Amino acid sequence: MSNKYVEMGLRAPVNLTWEVSLACNLRCTTCLSSSGEPAAGELTTAEALDLVEQVHQARVFQINFGGGEPFMRPDFEQILDACHSRGIMTCISTNGTLIDAERVARLSKTKLVAIQVSLDGASPATCDAVRGKGVFNRAVEAVKLLAASEIPTSINTVLTTQNAGEIPAMYELARSLSVSLRVSRFRPSGRGADNWEQLRPTPSQLLEFSDWLAKSGDVRTGDSFFSLTSQERQGLGLNLCGAAKLTCCVGPTGNMYPCAFLQTDRFFAGSLRERSFQQIWDDSEIYDSFRSLRIHSCEECTRFDQCHGGCPAVAWHLKNDINGGDPECLERCVTSIADTARIAAAA
Amino acid sequence: MAAAGIALHPACRVRREGFGLLFYDLRGPRLLFAETGDLIPVDFFEAPRGMDEFPDGVSARQKTVLQKFVKQLLDKGFLREQ
Numbered sequence: 055m056s057n058k059y060v061e062m063g064l065r066a067p068v069n070l071t072w073e074v075s076l077a078c079n080l081r082c083t084t085c086l087s088s089s090g091e092p093a094a095g096e097l098t099t100a101e102a103l104d105l106v107e108q109v110h111q112a113r114v115f116q117i118n119f120g121g122g123e124p125f126m127r128p129d130f131e132q133i134l135d136a137c138h139s140r141g142i143m144t145c146i147s148t149n150g151t152l153i154d155a156e157r158v159a160r161l162s163k164t165k166l167v168a169i170q171v172s173l174d175g176a177s178p179a180t181c182d183a184v185r186g187k188g189v190f191n192r193a194v195e196a197v198k199l200l201a202a203s204e205i206p207t208s209i210n211t212v213l214t215t216q217n218a219g220e221i222p223a224m225y226e227l228a229r230s231l232s233v234s235l236r237v238s239r240f241r242p243s244g245r246g247a248d249n250w251e252q253l254r255p256t257p258s259q260l261l262e263f264s265d266w267l268a269k270s271g272d273v274r275t276g277d278s279f280f281s282l283t284s285q286e287r288q289g290l291g292l293n294l295c296g297a298a299k300l301t302c303c304v305g306p307t308g309n310m311y312p313c314a315f316l317q318t319d320r321f322f323a324g325s326l327r328e329r330s331f332q333q334i335w336d337d338s339e340i341y342d343s344f345r346s347l348r349i350h351s352c353e354e355c356t357r358f359d360q361c362h363g364g365c366p367a368v369a370w371h372l373k374n375d376i377n378g379g380d381p382e383c384l385e386r387c388v389t390s391i392a393d394t395a396r397i398a399a400a401a
Numbered sequence: 402m403a404a405a406g407i408a409l410h411p412a413c414r415v416r417r418e419g420f421g422l423l424f425y426d427l428r429g430p431r432l433l434f435a436e437t438g439d440l441i442p443v444d445f446f447e448a449p450r451g452m453d454e455f456p457d458g459v460s461a462r463q464k465t466v467l468q469k470f471v472k473q474l475l476d477k478g479f480l481r482e483q
Binding site for chain 1: 411412416417419420423425427430434436
């Protein structure tokens with residue numbers, strides 16, 4: 055990733071995360087947005103289609119749809135069709151429970167869609183503890199339907215302390231289903247904040263995962279682990295936070311934020327009901343602040359060039375300090391383990 | 402024999418940026434930042450064209466640079482021969 059060009063400022067995001075609805079039929083303990091009931095005043099179909107046209111005019115390459123469960127929106131496939139007819143690539147993050155053969159057949163008509171099915175463990179017991187009873191089997195059925203189609207499909211797993219030991223088994227499960235594995239970072243946002251202490255991976259689990267990731271070049275991470283990225287994966291993705299530089303987020307009611315993990319008033323960039331997508335991208339003060347964000351406290355670190363301070367969202371949620379540096383970066387994991395060992399030895 | 406044509410790969414997109422052209426490949430996904438300035442309009446890659454077809458007004462030296470650039474895009478999979 056060339057930071058030089060990114061820092062010059064892009065005319066539009068490369069991709070957009072669009073949380074189309076807060077409605078969800080599950081109540082996952084790791085959910086970044088505490089989804090369940092739809093938000094009051096979610097974008098209407100007409101507003102959503104207008105946003106697709108604005109995104110097209112801005113020449114955004116890809117929209118990553120999330121929520122909530124996107125397929126809970128009755129007009130979601132209409133929104134997808136509007137994207138695909140304009141050549142916009144889409145990626146849908148779904149819990150898989152609303153995927154059936156008819157829907158797969160409809161989605162297969164385009165070559166522009168990819169689908170991620172969430173599965174948070176290699177066994178029903180581990181997965182269902184996070185996602186609800188019976189969800190593992192339903193999600194696996196969805197993956198099988200998708201794998202039999204031409205839709206690029208992946209299993210998406212949020213790394214927690216409970217499933218950290220199952221990640222290699224998740225990889226094998228994905229292989230056995232002929233799909234790829236994507237591992238995402240657990241962040242203390244939404245219900246993830248409520249369950250942070252119980253579910254956060256330990257520093258040693260994060261280090262072990264980093265080592266495993268280094269040997270698993272075909273596993274995608276959505277760039278969410280760049281603060282843990284070892285030398286072996288350099289060049290496979292980002293080495294800095296892309297919020298407001300390469301990506302941004304639209305929430306269910308048309309409010310824009312730097313990223314999906316910072317959908318709070320503090321990081322509100324603008325409302326699509328008041329200003330255009332391009333105006334908010336170009337002129338938002340909060341986006342400007344992210345573009346000029348420098349994590350000075352990390353600049354002396356030997357890994358600074360590899361992560362540039364890591365994820366500001368995690369720093370914000372855990373330390374209330376956007377400039378504080380990622381509390382779960384590789385260096386801090388190593389230091390934390392060393393400190394724990396020293397304290398244990400002293401005792 | 403007809404000359405080989407080149408076009409943007411169906412999984413790729415390109416747009417204009419201040420520094421030149423920004424290519425995107427969904428298959429990675431991956432990006433390619435091309436510091437082409439104003440040399441190539443964005444629609445240059447949007448329709449199939451011959452390997453030696455370049456925008457009007459391009460000098461011989463610029464053609465050489467562009468040929469090398471097109472070859473790199475082919476090698477990296479952003480363009481494909483048709």
